[in-house]
Amino acid sequence: MSQLFKMMIVDDSNIIRRKIERSRDASIFDVVAVASDGESALQQLEDKTPDVVTMDLTMPRMDGIACIEAMMGKNPDIKVLVVSALSDKATGIEALEKGARGFICKPFSELQLSDALREMVGVGNV
Amino acid sequence: MSEKALEVFIDGVLNYFKHTSDNKIKVGAPYLHNNTEPATLDYTGIIGVSGSYKGVVYFTAPKVLLTHLLLSLGESDTSMENIADLIGEVANTISGNARSEFGQNFMISVPTVARGRLSEAHVPQALRSYVIPIYWKSYNAAVVVCLEQ
DSSP, rough: OOOEEEEEEEEEEEOHHHHHHHHHHHHTTEEEEEEEEEEHHHHHHHOOOEEEEEOOOOOOSSSSSHHHHHHHHHHHOOEEEEESSSHHHHHHHHHHTTTTOOEEEOOOHHHHHHHHHHHHHOOOOO | HHHHHHHHHHHHHHHHHHTTTTTOEEOOOOEETTTTOOOOSEEEEEEEEEEEEEEEEEEEEEEHHHHHHHHHOOOOOOOOOOHHHHHHHHHHHHHHTTTHHHTTTTTEOEEEEESSSSSTSSTTTTTEEEEEEEETTTTTEEEEEEEEE
């Protein structure tokens, strides 16, 4: 039996949050928290202690880059997958430099998201 | 705005609809439109742009297209909240994807969603917009690009 990873979904779109929840392999990723902006994600971080976070970048109140930086300050072991429409290389590099482990661009397929999450935690496809 | 720059947004629309269950989308010939009467349908997702370009990019569509699009994306909840969420997300995705061509200085806002006709506050009155017509299934929609360098 695979290890179960606690997962947080951070995105200002309800549709995207639900799509990510549908796309992940439920036998590997247990969604313990959802947040619609960076501030809310940080508030939930200590209670929920996720292993894995999917992070949008363009959000109200606190954007994804600032949130990744703050999360890494609290727990550098969290694995962050950026899921964003911002498709330029510089933004991808900036997110990785702040501590993200992966990046997929919107729009994405359910398979792309599922594969990216598995790859990030080192679980191969079955 | 150059033809090449406009193609970035056309590619963005085509790329978005590639991820729906029915990706047979057609894009019409773009045309210039006066901002005193913005081209709008039932719902509009508006993205403010600053940095290397200034202005707005918006996606406008009828409610029936958005309902159908939600279902096509695997989302069964077709409430008004999700319809508004979807139109903002489409606008955000098309605008965000444009950074692959325009770079990080093409800065975009979070989406604003409007129902019905856009007010003068939404689009720069002194400029004109390029309207990119979209035909998906039996519905019409449009991406509207109003930018200056």
